[in-house]
Amino acid sequence: MQNKPYIEFKKQRELGEILTDSFNFIKFEFKPFFGTLLKIVGPYLFATMFFLGFYFYSFNGLFDLNYQSEGPDMNPLFMIIAVLGLMVSAIAMYSLTQATTLYYIKSYSDNKGNTNYDYIRKEAYNKFWSFVGLSFLVGLVLVAGFMLCFIPGIYLYPPLMLSFSILVFMNKNVTDAFQYGFTLIKDNWWMTFAALFVLGIIIVVIGYIFQIPSVIYIWIKMGVFSGEMDAESMGGVFDPVYILLNLLAYMVQFVLQTVSLVAAAFIFFNLNEKKNFTGTMERIQNIGKEGND
Numbered sequence: 049m050q051n052k053p054y055i056e057f058k059k060q061r062e063l064g065e066i067l068t069d070s071f072n073f074i075k076f077e078f079k080p081f082f083g084t085l086l087k088i089v090g091p092y093l094f095a096t097m098f099f100l101g102f103y104f105y106s107f108n109g110l111f112d113l114n115y116q117s118e119g120p121d122m123n124p125l126f127m128i129i130a131v132l133g134l135m136v137s138a139i140a141m142y143s144l145t146q147a148t149t150l151y152y153i154k155s156y157s158d159n160k161g162n163t164n165y166d167y168i169r170k171e172a173y174n175k176f177w178s179f180v181g182l183s184f185l186v187g188l189v190l191v192a193g194f195m196l197c198f199i200p201g202i203y204l205y206p207p208l209m210l211s212f213s214i215l216v217f218m219n220k221n222v223t224d225a226f227q228y229g230f231t232l233i234k235d236n237w238w239m240t241f242a243a244l245f246v247l248g249i250i251i252v253v254i255g256y257i258f259q260i261p262s263v264i265y266i267w268i269k270m271g272v273f274s275g276e277m278d279a280e281s282m283g284g285v286f287d288p289v290y291i292l293l294n295l296l297a298y299m300v301q302f303v304l305q306t307v308s309l310v311a312a313a314f315i316f317f318n319l320n321e322k323k324n325f326t327g328t329m330e331r332i333q334n335i336g337k338e339g340n341d
Contacts, residue, residue, distance in 0.1 A: 052076045054161040057317045066243050070311040088148045092141035097295050099133035104291045106130050143179040147172035149309040150216040182222045206240040207233045213316035232319050247311050251304045258300040262293035
């Protein structure tokens with residue numbers, strides 16, 4: 049017997065419902081969802097955190113204001129290794145996180161609240177390079193759009209954010225998923241933008257809250273509160289405590305990222321229902337099947 053509420057994805061929703069159901073889905077599915085996510089994405093997440101910590105550590109001594117020292121205690125080779133490792137692991141982690149989250153939702157929706165781990169893992173790895181390619185394509189277009197007086201980037205952001213959901217739920221290739229976002233969002237741009245904008249503000253605020261401990265720690269170490277700035281202490285601002293606080297904040301950002309992916313899925317199904325009535329047709333067919341049984 050199912051103890052947790054089932055959230056129907058394939059139906060129309062207002063802005064408030066999209067935001068509420070996104071957080072409710074994470075709340076109700078927290079254990080199985082993040083359990084699945086950590087099994088598939090965990091190695092890449094921990095690799096990213098390792099290289100992120102390595103990256104912070106490579107900066108030790110860079111801000112040393114003690115002019116009697118011989119210079120920053122910074123190894124360029126360490127920094128290059130950290131940057132390259134961080135880039136590769138972050139791309140793999142981000143792409144697999146997107147794929148795993150969306151295929152979890154697909155499995156959840158197709159099986160009325162139940163999920164199939166083997167299916168999710170298989171499809172996430174099968175679509176890995178498609179997600180990498182689409183991420184690069186979306187990233188390049190958004191960068192170009194924001195560089196062109198900023199407004200084109202704002203216009204492009206909503207349809208391009210939906211392209212990942214289209215890739216999974218409509219089983220389209222990268223090019224078709226990229227293009228169909230503009231068709232799907234037609235006449236609903238403002239609602240989609242408002243949902244993404246409000247959610248973005250919530251995520252940014254929560255993310256900054258969890259950054260506060262590392263900022264306070266740096267201020268304490270630099271003597272900001274005591275009014276005695278210590279030049280020597282600034283050379284080692286990126287100590288283990290600071291790195292640990294930042295890694296914890298990064299973990300929170302990882303969780304918040306999944307909320308935005310879930311919200312994008314709700315937005316996709318809302319728009320798809322308005323345009324294609326997919327969920328409505330499925331429910332009508334199911335009623336017909338039940339009547340024949």
